[in-house]
Amino acid sequence: MFRRRSGVLEVFIAHPGGPWFPHRDFDVWTIPKGEIEPNEEPLAAAVREFREEVGLESQPPYFELGSIKQRGGKTVHAWGFEGDWDESCPIRSNLMKVEWPPGSGQITTWPEVDKAGFFTIAAAREKMKLAQHPLLDRLITALAQDGAARRDAVQNHDPAPTRTVAAA
Numbered sequence: 001m002f003r004r005r006s007g008v009l010e011v012f013i014a015h016p017g018g019p020w021f022p023h024r025d026f027d028v029w030t031i032p033k034g035e036i037e038p039n040e041e042p043l044a045a046a047v048r049e050f051r052e053e054v055g056l057e058s059q060p061p062y063f064e065l066g067s068i069k070q071r072g073g074k075t076v077h078a079w080g081f082e083g084d085w086d087e088s089c090p091i092r093s094n095l096m097k098v099e100w101p102p103g104s105g106q107i108t109t110w111p112e113v114d115k116a117g118f119f120t121i122a123a124a125r126e127k128m129k130l131a132q133h134p135l136l137d138r139l140i141t142a143l144a145q146d147g148a149a150r151r152d153a154v155q156n157h158d159p160a161p162t163r164t165v166a167a168a
Contacts, residue, residue, distance in 0.1 A: 001050075001058065001083040002139060003118060009143070010118040011136065012085065013128055014054060017093060017114035019100045029127035031135065032113065033076055042077040053113045055092025059083055063142040070131040080139045091116050 001012035013029045015021070021028045034049035036042055043062065050058050062079040069075050093111040100108045119127060121136055128136070 001056070001085070002080055002143075003082060003084050005118075008120060009140070010120055011124050011139065012054075012083075012116060012118050013124055014091075014113040014116040015127075017111035018096065018098055019108070019110065022114075026126055027129060029124070030129055030132060031076070031078055032116070033078070034112075036077075043079060046077065046079050052094045054116050056083070056085060063139065063146070065135050065138040065142065068131055068134055070129065076132070076135075078135050078138075080142065085116075085118070087117065 003010050003012075012032075014032045015025075015029050032050045032053040034045065034053065036045040040048075047058050050056065058081050060081065062081050065078040065080055067075050067077045091113060093113040095109050096112050097107050097109055100106060121140070124136060125133055
């Protein structure tokens with residue numbers, strides 16, 4: 001999700017929940033994402049996972065941002081869309097069960113996402129996983145192309161020709 005505030009592009013990213021990164025703020029934030037279910041289209045999975053991870057609904061139009069491969073080998077397919085979020089309302093993330101500490105036999109429950117927010121592109125680059133940085137570049141490119149296409153459509157719009165009708 002992205003928005004423009006006072007002419008500045010901001011992107012919505014999420015901090016992973018769970019016991020792994022509670023105090024780490026850099027190189028761990030991510031776009032909300034998840035697993036594609038069998039027979040599920042990637043865009044449908046992205047829409048579903050966004051809702052499950054942060055409790056917000058996405059809205060078309062969607063800008064396809066392609067895919068990237070993360071360090072662990074996971075392929076992430078991404079789309080951008082314009083939206084906003086009332087930051088006074090907390091996110092609502094689905095929960096996951098994790099054995100913690102590892103090998104203890106104790107099952108604990110954690111939110112998949114523990115915090116989220118809008119950040120400028122520069123701030124998002126500092127917080128996000130390095131492998132996801134190309135998605136920011138692709139969003140900027142897609143928005144620039146979309147803006148150019150909209151400008152061209154307005155500039156090249158020919159009004160309906162005027163017809164002169166003679167009456168006798």
